[in-house]
Amino acid sequence: MAGAGFESLERCLEKHLPLADLQEVKRILYGKETRKLDLPSRAFEAASKGDFELQGYAFQALTEQQRRPRTVRMGLVQNRTPLPADTPVVKQVTALHRRIEAIVEVAAMCGVNIICFQEAWTMPFAFCTREKLPWTEFAESAEDGPTTKFCQELARKHDMVVVSPILERDTEHGDILWNTAVVISNSGAVLGKTRKNHIPRVGDFNESTYYMEGNLGHPVFQTQFGRIAVNICYGRHHPLNWLMYSINGAEVIFNPSATIGVLSESLWPIEARNAAIANHCFTCAINRVGEELFPNEFTSGDGKKAHRDFGYFYGSSYVAAPDGSRTPGLSRNRDGLLVTELDLNLCRQVNDIWGFKMTGRYEMYARELAEAVQPNYSPKIVKE
Numbered sequence: 001m002a003g004a005g006f007e008s009l010e011r012c013l014e015k016h017l018p019l020a021d022l023q024e025v026k027r028i029l030y031g032k033e034t035r036k037l038d039l040p041s042r043a044f045e046a047a048s049k050g051d052f053e054l055q056g057y058a059f060q061a062l063t064e065q066q067r068r069p070r071t072v073r074m075g076l077v078q079n080r081t082p083l084p085a086d087t088p089v090v091k092q093v094t095a096l097h098r099r100i101e102a103i104v105e106v107a108a109m110c111g112v113n114i115i116c117f118q119e120a121w122t123m124p125f126a127f128c129t130r131e132k133l134p135w136t137e138f139a140e141s142a143e144d145g146p147t148t149k150f151c152q153e154l155a156r157k158h159d160m161v162v163v164s165p166i167l168e169r170d171t172e173h174g175d176i177l178w179n180t181a182v183v184i185s186n187s188g189a190v191l192g193k194t195r196k197n198h199i200p201r202v203g204d205f206n207e208s209t210y211y212m213e214g215n216l217g218h219p220v221f222q223t224q225f226g227r228i229a230v231n232i233c234y235g236r237h238h239p240l241n242w243l244m245y246s247i248n249g250a251e252v253i254f255n256p257s258a259t260i261g262v263l264s265e266s267l268w269p270i271e272a273r274n275a276a277i278a279n280h281c282f283t284c285a286i287n288r289v290g291e292e293l294f295p296n297e298f299t300s301g302d303g304k305k306a307h308r309d310f311g312y313f314y315g316s317s318y319v320a321a322p323d324g325s326r327t328p329g330l331s332r333n334r335d336g337l338l339v340t341e342l343d344l345n346l347c348r349q350v351n352d353i354w355g356f357k358m359t360g361r362y363e364m365y366a367r368e369l370a371e372a373v374q375p376n377y378s379p380k381i382v383k384e
């Protein structure tokens, strides 16, 4: 399994394919070509100084007679945890705040309207350990914890909507933990929060020791820059999860994630992209980067030796559009900011062509699913 040595699929194709073949391969693998965004040179300079990658692409929609283009810029941030996992908790959180602050500065130079960070961005992805302290100390209030306050400052300063996925401690309800994304308006107000609906129990991703399946359903947030939703990590394997955000009107669905190569790298380019196609919306898939080493060994319940690392988080964040086109991914091995310009009018334009909302037969599925979840249901198998 490739680690940091393999930079990205795109670089590999560009390096090895003759130009004519490369164009055809990209047409088939990536759909209609996204235009490179002309981002300010000072943004590239700041990114290079801050040692993170900066890429920018634009998706086009057709010009309409009665609606003006609804052009907005999204920022996706992928990053390593800058300090070792055994550093004191507050130091780690502060280092992450400083890192993200620098990346958001560059996003602001690039005119980003909505920015989203990776899943549980204020901490190492410690859920594999199944230990409680110190990891549960990374949990914070979604409404007024230090990270939310930090993001409110960013939102106000840069007139930017901030999507901040954190480990939430809900002091109003028994001090319990949730895997939550806080959505902060560009005014600086907390617009609301959404919780991870599907919790993995796969190998080291056995997260149910910490929090249970979200209880907030599928909220969509009306922002000044479009209607957004957040489908956290493992939720991307569940087509109905994407569907419900889309039914509630999401035009852009973020998928902040933490996932490793050995488990999901071949699924990664497919799932969020397929969700964009199936639901006539944009999807933004974000993954963390690098290896995280924990102080104590843990096992994965698979008979293999105990280990202290999780595997390789392969980055590769990308955006997919309702017409099936997608940006190249950020690299597998560097912190990065992906800036994309979207015309949200594309959602309805593609809906009018393919008509999945119209042909979806939701009433039939609602009826059949309502029957199928009954304890006395017997599957409709026709036998001789």
Ligand SMILES: NC(=O)NCCC(=O)O
Pocket: 119, 200, 205, 232, 233, 234, 235, 257, 258, 259, 260, 263, 264
């Ligand atoms: N964080 C998380 O839900 N990871 C699960 C692994 C995956 O969905 O690829």
